[in-house]
Structures are given as structure tokens and as C-alpha cells.
Amino acid sequence: MGDRCCQAKASELSKLKKQQAKTLWAVLSINIVMFAIEFGAGIRADSLSLTGDSLDMLGDALVYASSLYVINKSVKAQAGTAFLKGSMVFLFAIAVFARVTYQLFTGASPEALTMGIVGVVALLANLLCLLLLTRHRNDNLNTSSVWLCSRNDIIANTSVLVAAALVSLTHSLLPDLAVGLLLTFIFARSAGKMLSQSWREMQQV
Numbered sequence: 001m002g003d004r005c006c007q008a009k010a011s012e013l014s015k016l017k018k019q020q021a022k023t024l025w026a027v028l029s030i031n032i033v034m035f036a037i038e039f040g041a042g043i044r045a046d047s048l049s050l051t052g053d054s055l056d057m058l059g060d061a062l063v064y065a066s067s068l069y070v071i072n073k074s075v076k077a078q079a080g081t082a083f084l085k086g087s088m089v090f091l092f093a094i095a096v097f098a099r100v101t102y103q104l105f106t107g108a109s110p111e112a113l114t115m116g117i118v119g120v121v122a123l124l125a126n127l128l129c130l131l132l133l134t135r136h137r138n139d140n141l142n143t144s145s146v147w148l149c150s151r152n153d154i155i156a157n158t159s160v161l162v163a164a165a166l167v168s169l170t171h172s173l174l175p176d177l178a179v180g181l182l183l184t185f186i187f188a189r190s191a192g193k194m195l196s197q198s199w200r201e202m203q204q205v
Helices: 002-045 048-070 075-106 112-134 141-170 174-204
Strands: none
Touching: 002 048, 002 112, 002 141, 048 075, 048 112, 048 141, 048 174, 075 174, 112 141, 141 174
16 A cells, blocks of 8 residues: 555656656747847847846746756755856846946947837746746745746846836936846845745755
8 A cells, every 4th residue: 555655656756847847848948049039139229128138038048957957856956956046146136237337338228119029029938938837836946946037037028118118208228227227136136035045945954
């Protein structure tokens, strides 16, 4: 009876990990494609919010890749990877802040139309990612941290669209800079949460 129960649980766990891997491969592919699109558009349009959001896409792609790596690893390995994710997100916060400073001194005005179009595409892509990841949100620390990254993307995408509308109305670069600062805050806050949670996990195992 006990052996059958253990075998059933092992089978369920194996099935769950396969489902997680399939989902992670899907969202990894989406984020790699969107990073290339947003980064290129952000450079051409002189948009800080788009380039910042593209870095977020790249960061998420790295997060998903690391999550795939630890999907069959121990809890300690998953906690260590979650800590690495938090560190990467914090570095992206610093990178976006540096870009804000640079943009402030150059004074280049972003193209609102490009910001809006690419922002909508990015939002739809991230909504799809969030939908795919939601079913695994509470599976473990690994998938929980991945879901958190995806949720932050929705906030960032919405901010880009708001910035595009305000840039179009005011013909000023200030809304784009404001979104850059907002993204910096979101990245730093998310990084702090992941770092503290993963650190507690590592201390317990």
C-alpha cells in the first residue's frame, strides 16, 4: 500500500515537472523574441522606457532559463537560483537608472508612436506569459519567483503605454524618464523580495 502511494506521488511529481518545463520553454521563447523587438525599437525611437522594458525581457529570459536548469534540482539549488535571479534583477535596476541619467543629459525626445505600438505588442506577450505561468504560481519557490517576474512585466508594459500617451500629448521626454525611474523602483523592490525569500530558504536547508 505504502509503495503504491509513493509511486503515485512520484508519478504526479514527474508529471508536474514536465508541465512546468513545457511552460517555461514557452515563456522563455516569447521573452527572447520580445527582447530583440523592444531593444531594437527602443534604440531607434530613443525611448528609455522601451529599452528598459527590453532589458526586463532579457532578464526574464535568463530567469526562465535558470528555472529550467533547477527544475529537477533540490530545494537548496532552487533557492540558490532564486537568489541569483534577485541579483540579476537588482543589476537591471542599476542599468535602467544609469540610462535615465544618460537620457536626462542628452535630452533626446522619444517617438511616441513607436513606443505605443511596441508597448501594446509587449503587453500582449506578457499577458500570455502570465496566463501560462499562473497555474504553476504556488508549485514551489522556483515557479513562484518566475510568476513574480512576469507580473512585474505587466506593470512595466502598462507604464510604457502611459508614457507613450503622455509623450505624444506633451512632446516632452519627461514622461519617458519618469517611467524609467518607475521601472528602476519596480526592479529594485522585486529584487529585494526575491533575495530575502531565497536567503531564508537557503538558511532552512
